[in-house]
Amino acid sequence: MANFDYTNIVRCKNSGNLLELIYPGPEVNVENLSIEEPKTSGEGEAKHKPVITRVDDGYNVKVGEVEHPMDEDHYIAVIELIADGQVHKQYLNPGDKPEATFKIPEATDLKAREFCTIHGLWQS
Numbered sequence: 001m002a003n004f005d006y007t008n009i010v011r012c013k014n015s016g017n018l019l020e021l022i023y024p025g026p027e028v029n030v031e032n033l034s035i036e037e038p039k040t041s042g043e044g045e046a047k048h049k050p051v052i053t054r055v056d057d058g059y060n061v062k063v064g065e066v067e068h069p070m071d072e073d074h075y076i077a078v079i080e081l082i083a084d085g086q087v088h089k090q091y092l093n094p095g096d097k098p099e100a101t102f103k104i105p106e107a108t109d110l111k112a113r114e115f116c117t118i119h120g121l122w123q124s
């Protein structure tokens with residue numbers, strides 16, 4: 001049995017949909033679910049790994065070091081910043097810039113994730 005927790009992104013093996021688990025109860029039926037492990041390195045890293053930068057009143061998250069395309073069939077659908085246990089999200093559409101700024105206080109524990117419609121889930 002997989003160890004699900006609230007930070008997991010979960011994939012339905014039947015539909016391919018990605019799901020966010022708000023609270024994993026003791027009887028999670030894992031038969032059709034798998035934890036989607038975010039990539040952090042390897043092929044595509046330069047265009048996908050989120051880059052977090054402190055700005056005046058918060059944090060900017062860019063995908064990635066080399067700007068990711070935002071075409072109709074290949075784009076970043078969501079950027080997520082997890083800061084000291086708080087989750088901040090920006091949903092994006094084709095044509096948007098592949099970045100988001102979150103106006104939040106300085107945090108000590110930071111990570112960012114993004115989901116590319118072709119290349120999947122990536123984490124800083």
Ligand SMILES: [Fe+2]
Nearest residue numbers: 116117118119
């Ligand atoms: Fe991509």
